[in-house]
Amino acid sequence: xxxxxxxxxxxxxxxxxxxxxxxxxxxxxxxxxxxxxxxxxxxxxxxxxxxxxxxxxxxxxxxxxxxxxxxxxxxxxxxxxxxxxxxxxxxxxxxxxxxxxxxxxxxxxxxxxxxxxxxxxxxxxxxxxxxxxxxxxxxxxxxxxxxxxxxxxxxxxxxxxxxxxxxxxxxxxxxxxxxxxxxx
Numbered sequence: 001x002x003x004x005x006x007x008x009x010x011x012x013x014x015x016x017x018x019x020x021x022x023x024x025x026x027x028x029x030x031x032x033x034x035x036x037x038x039x040x041x042x043x044x045x046x047x048x049x050x051x052x053x054x055x056x057x058x059x060x061x062x063x064x065x066x067x068x069x070x071x072x073x074x075x076x077x078x079x080x081x082x083x084x085x086x087x088x089x090x091x092x093x094x095x096x097x098x099x100x101x102x103x104x105x106x107x108x109x110x111x112x113x114x115x116x117x118x119x120x121x122x123x124x125x126x127x128x129x130x131x132x133x134x135x136x137x138x139x140x141x142x143x144x145x146x147x148x149x150x151x152x153x154x155x156x157x158x159x160x161x162x163x164x165x166x167x168x169x170x171x172x173x174x175x176x177x178x179x180x181x182x183x184x
């Protein structure tokens with residue numbers, strides 16, 4: 001298993017052609033609640049969380065931890081990108097998943113931002129930053145195979161499929177990305 005080295009955090013904001021990825025701030029709370037309460041966003045994530053619960057439990061500054069980026073478009077938060085420690089035993093972990101990598105890519109974007117390439121642009125920028133911060137460190141990704149958008153995104157970003165398995169009543173896809181491994 002790859003040992004996760006600490007990330008230097010927070011980085012300077014990452015600017016792409018259209019987006020800014022930055023450390024979370026208190027002003028992001030409403031957008032993060034909206035992301036987690038959205039039925040569309042939660043379709044392949046076990047469903048939305050109740051807004052009242054989120055309002056009650058969400059920290060004043062959501063996602064204040066290394067690897068959590070608020071994604072802005074024209075000054076408004078449209079999503080989040082996360083590079084979090086990988087939980088290789090969940091779901092139904094096996095040796096291959098334990099050894100694949102210590103960091104997992106996650107992302108959520110508001111439905112009105114879908115279909116415009118923002119997820120690709122934001123995730124690619126976060127992966128580029130990660131490759132500079134921890135050269136050669138692999139990143140893993142899980143998604144349901146039924147989530148066609150996430151499957152396309154994994155391909156665009158250069159993730160390589162390692163396996164498919166059943167969990168949560170659906171077929172899951174598991175892949176890995178590395179800055180030192182050329183795309184297949």
